């Protein structure tokens with residue numbers, strides 16, 4: 001099968017272009033379900049309370065399918081889902097908030113609510129950036145090796161498991177970043193099962209500069225191949241910039257690329273800070289499956305990803 005085009009998209013119209021090009025993985029749900037967990041059915045025009053918290057410089061301190069509470073040191077905002085949806089800012093009712101929907105066990109609010117609340121609750125002053133020579137990020141980078149333990153992820157045509165490929169590449173990425181002085185936090189060590197919500201919670205707890213989830217794809221078409229970098233539909237510009245850096249680095253390393261795509265993977269919409277999900281390639285493609293289990297190819301992927309992360313942190 002001819003290589004899929006590598007849609008490198010640049011410029012400020014990228015978000016618009018991406019929303020038109022929103023794609024669900026490998027021509028269907030198979031690839032998506034194998035990746036960062038089932039895609040959350042985000043209500044149109046909405047962002048999760050986690051994304052809202054990120055935009056307001058707040059933290060989600062409680063979150064269920066029917067209510068959520070966001071806190072900063074100074075302010076508290078509480079949401080109740082429809083029907084009877086309500087928003088309280090510092091215990092005072094906040095009118096005109098629009099629909100408060102529930103999906104995937106969390107709440108979603110209309111995106112325009114973010115600037116409205118930001119006016120009312122100016123975010124705390126941004127953390128000072130280091131001046132002069134860059135010495136490292138202020139917060140850690142969270143590396144999430146997809147699946148693990150009882151959840152093998154996709155099984156390759158060679159019977160290797162996605163969880164092992166993900167972990168091998170993720171560990172190399174962690175080592176390379178650490179060697180460059182970046183503080184790295186892993187969502188899993190070794191062959192352990194970790195819930196999707198807990199993976200995002202790791203990033204939210206440590207105020208991560210970037211959350212990077214590493215997966216490998218699979219679908220029914222054995223010819224499908226190439227890496228893909230995902231961001232969620234309401235991704236921040238920071239997420240987008242990180243995705244672009246990784247996609248470009250993978251291309252430069254000679255890795256087939258399917259470009260940057262949008263999907264509301266659970267780990268992406270439950271993360272308050274910048275977040276991306278990388279599909280390294282297709283385990284359902286015999287040639288790619290062979291490559292993905294080779295140490296030198298894993299090293300090439302890891303080098304490209306870690307270089308891109310470093311470059312993104314420095315920018």
Ligand code: ZN
Pocket residue numbers: 034035036146147153154162215216
């Ligand atoms: Zn996966």
